[in-house]
Amino acid sequence: MRKRWVGALFAAFLLIAFAVSPYPGAGKASAAEADLxxxxxxxxxxxxxxxxxxxxxxxxYGTDKVSISDILARLQPEISKVADVTVREVYNINSAETTTKHLYDMSLAIDEVLADENVDGVVVNAGTNIMEELAYFADLTVQSSKPVVFTGSMRQSNTFSFDGEANLFNAIRLAASGETTCYGTVLMLNDEFFAAREVTKTDALRLDTFDGGRYGALGTVDENRIRSVRAPGRVLQCGQESWKTPFDLKKVKPEDIAKVEIAYSYAEAGGESITAMADAGVKGIVTAGHGAGGISTKQAEARKAAIDKGVLFVSTTRAGSGAVYDSGTPGVIGAADLLPQKARLLLQLSLTFSDDEEQIRTWFKTIGMPEFNMGDYMKTKNG
Structure with missing residues (x-):
């Protein structure tokens, strides 16, 4: 009898030891059970x-498509050790098909998902051609401070060197880490993540296409080692109501979003396109100027006439980096170092939520040009 009792006790000890074993695969639980x-x-x-x-x-490109759930399935069982992942497929479209309505629906879907207290973060898969615009639109409109990570791929799902699996896996890993809480929206491809405001696509074909300009990447994802080396300025308002932007899309309809266009400048550029845009009823025009925002004489004449019609202009540079600082010129707002396509989104949302030029100018100086100012932060913190 004593031998049986000792044997049962020893068996129970082995079961307990196996359950808490540090060795990979021992005592594995599902993602839900592990509370990932x-x-x-x-x-x-x-x-x-x-x-x-x-x-x-x-x-x-072929005509067939797969779902993001199909790509997620390829990541099993490894992803189940990182996070409990579910899918909400809003659209399955390419960059050329994307409209403001798609961006509107995307942003509301992100906020709706993140409103669930059981959800820790969101990953968005999208087309890389305009991903920087989708990411910045989300950055400007999503009201939740939980991690939002955009990702995708440069090569299709059935190619030899498909990069989507690694990108999706690392994006999930980054979102699950909580590392980018209060960063706003970030973009993660090729093992690096960038601030939505700064990131841009720099090469039409290469896998390492995304770049953060002069500011560089926010950090890297190397296997399970996530390293943040800098943060967007808005993290200083983390936990405060001021962290949110005023562009809450729940307050407007997609058809309310203002029409804004971009006019590109070059040697001897004519003013016809600006005139045509103004005549078509656009509310705002972003000029992608040469140097520090310069535009041709003909364009400047057309701009003046358009301002007289009530069109608001934002001045940017086509150079790719460097700032066009605001000089207070009536009807023209400097966008600092926002790229033309990013300035268009901020102007679009600003004109949707206000018709006050000075308010919009203020938004461009604050939301559009965040600074990591510890002096101001400490003054605010210390009252």
Missing amino acids: PHIVIVGMGGTITSTAVGREMFQS
């Missing part, structure tokens, strides 16, 4: 869910 972070993928489509006409045809 809950991440939701908000699907928008893009190259990551597209196919090529042949496995070696990296630039030749």
